[in-house]
Amino acid sequence: MTSSYAVVDPATGTVAAEYPTATDATIDRAxxxxxxxxxxxxxxxxxAERVDLLGKVAxxxxxxxxxxxxxxxxxxxxxxxxxxxxxxxxAAIYRYYADNAQSFLADxxxxxxxxxxxxxxxxxxxxxxxxxxxxxxPYYQVARFAxxxxxxxxxxxxxxxxxxxxxAAALERIFADAGFPxxxxxxxYATNQQVADMIADPRIQAVxxxxxxxxxxxxxxxxxxxxxxVVLELGGSDPFIVLSTDDLDATVxxxxxxxxxxxxxxxxxxxxxxxxxxxxxxxxxxxxxxxxGRTEGLAPLSSVAAAERLAEQVDxxxxxGARLDxxxxxxxxYFPPGVLSDLPPTSPAAREELFGPVxxxxxxxxxxxxxxxANDTLFxxxxxxxxxxxxxxxxxxxxxxxxxxxxxxxxxxxxELPFGGIKRSGFxxxxxxxxxxxxxxxxxxxxxx
Numbered sequence: 319m320t321s322s323y324a325v326v327d328p329a330t331g332t333v334a335a336e337y338p339t340a341t342d343a344t345i346d347r348a349x350x351x352x353x354x355x356x357x358x359x360x361x362x363x364x365x366a367e368r369v370d371l372l373g374k375v376a377x378x379x380x381x382x383x384x385x386x387x388x389x390x391x392x393x394x395x396x397x398x399x400x401x402x403x404x405x406x407x408x409a410a411i412y413r414y415y416a417d418n419a420q421s422f423l424a425d426x427x428x429x430x431x432x433x434x435x436x437x438x439x440x441x442x443x444x445x446x447x448x449x450x451x452x453x454x455x456p457y458y459q460v461a462r463f464a465x466x467x468x469x470x471x472x473x474x475x476x477x478x479x480x481x482x483x484x485x486a487a488a489l490e491r492i493f494a495d496a497g498f499p500x501x502x503x504x505x506x507y508a509t510n511q512q513v514a515d516m517i518a519d520p521r522i523q524a525v526x527x528x529x530x531x532x533x534x535x536x537x538x539x540x541x542x543x544x545x546x547x548v549v550l551e552l553g554g555s556d557p558f559i560v561l562s563t564d565d566l567d568a569t570v571x572x573x574x575x576x577x578x579x580x581x582x583x584x585x586x587x588x589x590x591x592x593x594x595x596x597x598x599x600x601x602x603x604x605x606x607x608x609x610x611g612r613t614e615g616l617a618p619l620s621s622v623a624a625a626e627r628l629a630e631q632v633d634x635x636x637x638x639g640a641r642l643d644x645x646x647x648x649x650x651x652y653f654p655p656g657v658l659s660d661l662p663p664t665s666p667a668a669r670e671e672l673f674g675p676v677x678x679x680x681x682x683x684x685x686x687x688x689x690x691x692a693n694d695t696l697f698x699x700x701x702x703x704x705x706x707x708x709x710x711x712x713x714x715x716x717x718x719x720x721x722x723x724x725x726x727x728x729x730x731x732x733x734e735l736p737f738g739g740i741k742r743s744g745f746x747x748x749x750x751x752x753x754x755x756x757x758x759x760x761x762x763x764x765x766x767x
Contacts, residue, residue, distance in 0.1 A: 323483035323507045328395040328618040328651040337483040340507045342515075348504045349521040352446035352473040355501030360443050360471035365420050368469045373416040374496035375465075379409035379457070382492070389484045390456050395618040395651065400580060407733075408461035414733040415754065419469040422754050428762075435766045441758040443471030445523035448516050450537065452529045453479035453620055454583045460489055462737065463526045464503060466754035468493075472523075473501060475516065477508045481620065513537075518544045524757050527551070528585075531742055549746030549756050551585065551738060553671045554699030557692035558588035559714065560597055561685060561705040569704050570604045572728040573677075574612070576702060578655075579729075581617045582675040583624075585743075586700035586722070589672055591679045592688050598681040606643050606657045609677060618651035619674055625653045628674040631667065632656065635678070638665035644676075663691055671697065685714060693719045699739035702728065721747075 323337040340348075379386065387401035396404070426439040447467055451459045456478065464474050478486035486505045493503035508516065516522050517540045524547040527537045534550045541548040558576055563569040576588030593601045619625045625648050635658050636642050644656035655675040661668050663680060672678070682688040692701060700722040705711050715723040721739035724730055731737065736752040738744065746756050 323480045325393050325484055326481060326621065327392055328621055331622065331650060334392060335484065337507055339509050340512065342512070345506055345508060345512050345516065348475055348506050349446065349516065349519055351501030352475050352504055353501075353521045355499055356443065356445050356471070356473045359499045359502060360473060363471070365423050365469065365471075368471060369416045369419050371497050372412050372419070372465060372469045375492055375498075376409045376412035376416060378492045378496055379405055379412065382488075383409075386457060386485070386488055389488055390482070393456065393482050393485060394453050394620045396580060397615070397617045404455060404458050408457040411458070411461040411733045411749070412465045415465045415469045418751075419466075419754065422751055423470065433766070435764070437762065437764040440761045440763055441470070441755075442761055443467075444757055444759050446473045446475060446521055447757055448513070448522045448525045449474055449476045450513060450525065450527045450529065450533075451476065451478050451482075453481050454580060454585075456482045456485040457489065459528050462748040462753065463528075464493075466748075467757055468498070468502065470754055470758055472757055474503045475522065476503065476505050477513055477516075478505065483507060514540050517541050517546060522546065524548065526746075526748075526757075534744060547757065549738075549748070550744030551746070551748065552699075552742060552744040553697055554585045554587075554739065554743050555589050555669070555671045555695045555697045556586055556700045556702065556720070557695075557718070558591045558702040559688050559692055559704065560591070560593045560601060561688065561703070561710060561714070562594065562707060563597065563704055564706050566597070566600060566604065570601060570608055572702075572704070573601075573605055574608045576728045577609070577677045578612055578675060581619060583620060583673050586737075588702055588728070589677065590668075590692075590695075591677055592682055592691050593679065594688065595681055595683050598679075602657075602659060602679055605677070605679065606659075609655045609657050609675070610643065610645050612655045612675065613645050616652065616655065616675065619653050620651070622651045624673065625651045628653055628672060628676065631670050631672055632658070632676055634670075635661050635665075635667040638662060638667045640667070640678070663694060669695060685710065689714060689717045693717075696742040697739070698741035699743035700724065 325334040383405045386405045428437040449463045490505040526549045528551040534552045640658040640661035646654045658678040698720045701720040711725045736747040736750040738747040
């Protein structure tokens with residue numbers, strides 16, 4: 319159980335600040351405030367008024383970008399340029415929903431098959447929502463959840479990761495400074511037990527969780543017992559399939575980008591590189607060279623514990639028969655980049671998600687073998703397909719068991735594109751129009767005449 323929130327600089331192991339967890343009375347006040355705000359603010363405001371507030375949130379992210387980026391660099395070790403990029407992308411998410419909410423929430427007429435009068439679907443808020451967010455993207459994950467729901471009119475109780483107390487507080491200040499009323503967005507330093515109690519509390523109407531499979535299963539179990547809807551965005555072991563290329567260097571560069579985003583600590587990072595037999599040897603050589611060259615300026619993992627877990631996983635893979643090419647030994651939270659090859663796809667180690675700068679590379683003899691291997695995982699979040707054959711690209715994309723397929727490109731996500739997975743990667747969608755639909759009451763209004 320979480321006992322305290324602390325900023326521990328992963329680069330040095332220094333505890334910069336500690337924050338006590340919330341008392342039960344604090345949690346009770348937060349739930350009351352969110353419920354009151356929904357009743358007294360949400361139901362009395364128009365979408366246009368909420369749009370205006372969300373636009374201010376976007377502007378404040380851009381105004382405070384340096385401050386916000388420095389916070390998460392200190393909290394979880396994110397390289398400063400990537401931290402800045404995360405803040406700016408979060409601002410773009412808020413701006414997207416501010417620009418599009420009114421069209422997304424417009425009444426949707428239904429053509430009647432029988433009878434007179436008219437019918438329509440009206441999208442309305444459902445109440446106070448609980449968000450449980452992870453450490454790897456402290457602002458982006460919150461934006462995906464809070465942006466669409468606040469403009470819809472839901473209110474937010476936000477429990478952030480224990481290592482992100484400063485960014486959590488900074489976000490709460492932004493919503494207050496933008497003009498959202500007390501209770502519209504409330505940060506709580508809650509324990510795991512308090513999270514379970516909040517899910518069960520009738521004042522919370524639904525839950526959004528991003529994190530591990532184990533925690534997601536616990537969240538979903540509690541939500542199910544209490545008949546609460548839940549959106550889960552969990553882990554991934556995304557395949558990166560290379561079937562053909564007319565520029566191997568560019569394909570390898572894309573593969574490196576797919577693996578090293580956030581020092582490899584991204585649920586939708588490319589993790590399993592599946593390469594056609596004719597390209598395997600040159601790809602592996604260039605890719606390994608690129609991976610081993612990523613030591614300059616490499617950021618630490620989020621914690622020493624995270625680096626220790628990755629080391630245990632790599633050791634299991636080597637014990638299962640994999641060859642490891644790497645540059646050195648782990649130093650605290652700093653983990654040396656590495657490439658695992660010759661790992662039997664059927665070994666238990668091949669089915670683990672590696673959350674850090676280590677990639678596995680596989681050789682396949684055909685398109686069918688590539689698809690079979692890509693789908694041979696409990697996860698189903700994202701995937702990548704590189705080929706020069708447009709028909710093959712769409713054929714393989716259609717066969718991959720995942721919530722997202724990116725063809726011949728890396729880093730081409732967008733605020734307008736829905737994000738989410740299947741299988742043990744979770745369910746539900748964030749971003750795009752789908753992101754505002756998850757916690758909306760799609761109310762039917764049927765008028766007889």
